[in-house]
Amino acid sequence: MHARLPRPARHAGTAATFRIFLAAALLAALPAWSAAARPGLGFLQFSVQDLEGEFIPIGEVEFCLDDADGCLYADIDRGFPGHFNINSQDLLPDRDYTVMIYTMDVRVIYEIRGWRFVPEDYDRGWDKVLNCEKFLVYPQFRGDPQGRMEFRIDVTLNPVWEERAGAAFTIEEPDPLKFPDVLFTAQIVGQLGDRFGEDPEAGVIGASAGWQLGLTWRHGYPERHVWDEGWVTSRELTLSYGQNRYETASIMAPGRTGDVTFHRLEVSYGLSRMSQSQVLHYGVAAVLSLGGIYDGHDVLKYLDRTYHLRGVGVRGHFRKMFLSGGGLEVGAVLEAGAVYYPADTDQHDFWSGLAPTASLGLVVF
Numbered sequence: 001m002h003a004r005l006p007r008p009a010r011h012a013g014t015a016a017t018f019r020i021f022l023a024a025a026l027l028a029a030l031p032a033w034s035a036a037a038r039p040g041l042g043f044l045q046f047s048v049q050d051l052e053g054e055f056i057p058i059g060e061v062e063f064c065l066d067d068a069d070g071c072l073y074a075d076i077d078r079g080f081p082g083h084f085n086i087n088s089q090d091l092l093p094d095r096d097y098t099v100m101i102y103t104m105d106v107r108v109i110y111e112i113r114g115w116r117f118v119p120e121d122y123d124r125g126w127d128k129v130l131n132c133e134k135f136l137v138y139p140q141f142r143g144d145p146q147g148r149m150e151f152r153i154d155v156t157l158n159p160v161w162e163e164r165a166g167a168a169f170t171i172e173e174p175d176p177l178k179f180p181d182v183l184f185t186a187q188i189v190g191q192l193g194d195r196f197g198e199d200p201e202a203g204v205i206g207a208s209a210g211w212q213l214g215l216t217w218r219h220g221y222p223e224r225h226v227w228d229e230g231w232v233t234s235r236e237l238t239l240s241y242g243q244n245r246y247e248t249a250s251i252m253a254p255g256r257t258g259d260v261t262f263h264r265l266e267v268s269y270g271l272s273r274m275s276q277s278q279v280l281h282y283g284v285a286a287v288l289s290l291g292g293i294y295d296g297h298d299v300l301k302y303l304d305r306t307y308h309l310r311g312v313g314v315r316g317h318f319r320k321m322f323l324s325g326g327g328l329e330v331g332a333v334l335e336a337g338a339v340y341y342p343a344d345t346d347q348h349d350f351w352s353g354l355a356p357t358a359s360l361g362l363v364v365f
Helices: 013-037 159-169
Strands: 043-049 060-065 071-075 083-087 097-102 108-115 135-143 149-157 182-191 204-207 210-219 231-249 257-275 280-295 308-325 328-341 353-364
Touching: 071 083, 097 135, 097 149, 108 135, 108 149, 149 159, 182 231, 182 328, 231 280, 257 308, 280 328, 308 353
Parallel strands: 043 135
Antiparallel strands: 043 083, 060 071, 060 097, 097 108, 135 149, 182 210, 182 353, 204 231, 210 231, 231 257, 257 280, 280 308, 308 328, 328 353
16 A cells, blocks of 8 residues: 555554563563473482492482582481482583492492483373373492492383273273363464555554464364374364554544554364374464454545455464463463465555464463
8 A cells, every 4th residue: 555544543552562561571481481380300219239239228328520519418218228319400411420328437338430310311201191100210329349339220110100001091982081172372463474564655654463362172083092103183173363453644634643453353274283291282274364454443444445354374383281280281372374365456555465474372271
């Protein structure tokens, strides 16, 4: 649109500033929430044995970094002889430690150099579907006749997991309660197209980040449990509403500005994949968008064009769950897509053509 748009004298500055601040706060907070909710290893229990394989009943264990001052100490548990606990957060991954076993009279009886803490070796494999750990992990130090120590980690299946998995394997039809049927999303949306952003020459002097709310119905899960495949496929039907606001110059009152709003109702349908743990989700969908540029409650009309917008496009999403509890699961959602809106008159007019978008927000399962 090469002429300036007529505009009522309503100001969008405060609302635009608030949305930009909200988007920045969301971007800053999501990594912190994700880090806080990420499960850790917690305290690790080690066992210590002498060269005959007997548990050492009393003493002290020392972990010292080979290239730094300061050591970690732990007492062998008198109530559980031959075992001690270390907080995994106090151990630095992939650094060389010297580990020593002391008697009560501070005499070193066994020692191992170059010991390393590898967090992945202690992962007990939380199974979200069965609500228990899949493995039991037993790290062990054992002395040898030369006063050195050997280290090994024994991993076995958790009997509780085996019992629950055995019961689950007998299910011929998937339990619909295990997989989410309805998802709700709330997102901050940015319009990235040249004709959907700021363009002073076209009379659009400001473009604000918008918002979008969506409701998704998932269906078409597999007819059987596919435990060995790692991913579960489904189909998604999504209904969403979104809006972006633009500040425009008024040709009726030079020097004054107003605002118009891009309202849109979108229907999308596509395929989605979800990890068995239900933590990771991704998918792609075709989009039908119905909307328009509204000046208040009315569709904007200027020269030969009425700014109804009808478009089609595609959209992809990635979701990651990071909080779970109370029957609900909350995650972050990242979406990117593009919708093409043909103009009813001049194809070079503003608010027409390809409209790429990017959005970030929260999803509730």
